[in-house]
Amino acid sequence: MSSLQFDIAHLLAGSLVLASFMMLYQDRLYALLNVYAMHAGVLALSVAWQAYVQQAPHLYLTAAIALVFKAIIIPVALHRIIKQLGIHREIENVIGIGLTMMAGIGLVALSMVVMLRVTPGADALAREDLAFALSVVLLGLLIMVTRRNAVSQVVGFMSLENGLVLAATGAKGMPLVVEISVAFSVLIAFIVIGIFLFRIRERFDSVDVQALDRFRGERR
């Protein structure tokens, strides 16, 4: 593999981590969605590049799914839902942005230390990809735990899933990658948009998970 190929793959995977960081500090839902669309776009580029480098044409399909479904359809649909529900207000964070960013930096450092240490045998591209992918996964988790709003939790989950797709495509020759990414996308669309948001809207007039918290299971 030429060093240019490696550098581009590196750049794209690194951009994905950067986009995850950008999602961490967004305090408006629309802005968060826009960053997510960019996140998915970068993922599509990264997957397409892997398809080219590995000469694995089926990965182009995964890239296309990422581009069309995750970068365009889902953000547009979520935009509409937000508009319909009238919740384009600020997102309430559980902890301050400064602390969240510090935690994010810590998580990226952690994943670098863990993944680079355990994969000395693997080829450099897969290694870096895996380390970046774990960072994206952990940052996605962080987004999910620091947001109270249901839509932003879903966005966090989707960014986490982007990290998984990055890891799966980085693992050269892994079977079922396309199937897994299709399954993930369909299920996300089906469950999240189709059912939960509408039901929650219907019952609560809010998609703020804090509203849910009032109805804690342990009834008194």
Added chain:
Amino acid sequence: MKIDALTAILLIPAISAALLAVLPGYALTARFNVVAAFATFLTSLSLFVVEPNSGQYLLVDDLNKVFIVLTTFVGFTTSVFSASYINHEVETGRLTPAFLRFYHAMYQTLMFAMNLALVANNIGLMWVAVEVATLTTVLMVGIYRTHEALEAAWKYFILGSVGIALALFGTILVYMAARPVVGEGLDGMVWTVLVEHASQFDPALLNVAFVFLLLGYGTKVGLAPLHAWLPDAHAEGPTPISAVLSGLLLNVALYALLRFKMMLAVNPAAIAPGPLMVTMGLISVIFASLMLYRRRDIKRMFAYSSIEHMGIIVFAFGMGGPLANFAGLLHMTMHSLTKSAIFFAVGHIAQVKGTQKIADIGGLTVTNPVLGWGLMLGVVAIVGLPPLGIFMSEFLVVSSTFARAPWLTGILVLGIIIALGGLLLRAGSVMFGEPKGPTAPAEASYVPMFTHLALVALAGIYLPPALVTGFTNVAKLLG
């Protein structure tokens, strides 16, 4: 594709799910659901007579036969219970016929997904199956569309998805570890191939992979501290789903974990998965048994008891060795049977009394003697009093591990005793004392409940030699 018993246990639920989604009339579809579940159960029994060939995608061996038969059996009895349960739900208007069509289709989809997870020979396919099972149960937990049900479903969806995502990352890492040895492509995810070559895998990568798999599938098993979804999901969904969740879905996730444990056991340089599992098991037991004391909702209480028992089972498998594995398997079977029987009783009780609050239920043995004593028998069984099956399996867990790790086993026994106190205390107030709430007789089907309890009671006194040899073989397989 050739149709044999192996594909049939997948095809029957899959086709039934499609049919149930379009068939009208809930009385008819409830019966059809029972018939489909029974057909799947019979097919799974045939696995013992003729063993189908395993391929690159599907696999049948001694280990998953036990799980499949248990899953299809409890799936069948639960469908019988569900038929009488939903009748009442429709009468009281909590569910509409349109929702029931959806409910039955989801029930069979869940059976399909669990069977697929159990027979999958491909770790990617297994992951997809566990994911589908999770999502179908999310939909069913939220089916009542009350505030509590939606919160429970949302919590379950978020935590379940995170767990499942971590498990996928672990699966990818396993493939990364396998690739240099078995080559690129499908072989790198076929479980039988992986186990064969696992001794040459990079141990460091395997270690990290197992940590992710343990956290991921452990969430689905309901191990503390990853259990937060479990009590809500059990309490707020329809009771047949609570029975299937506790009795079966937790086992399926555990099965996935056991497969990976077997893979790690082949590689001497990798970490021993045992201690990790023992620790998480013990934490779950102690935590859940303490939590039993302050429960106000009867279904939540039994959900915590499920966490406790999954802890005991994971502890037993974590200790390893033929005896402890045998005890773990037996305990898993007994727990599935007993816990689903308890949920059958609790489901009808909650319908009669119109509440799940422990404080509002009382004197059941007077007002509804059959249900009351049935639940009492179930509680006596679940806390592990002799001579019932759970006493037997808990005794085996303790006696097979005590010599090796007296301190750890001591903690386990402490947890079991705390749980015994908590459950008997609460159950006593429900069962005896002043009758509270409506006293109408229950329109219940007692057959599934008493079938399970009879099996548990029988196992406490006499284990058929065929079962013992079968379990012994599996226990050896588990290492």
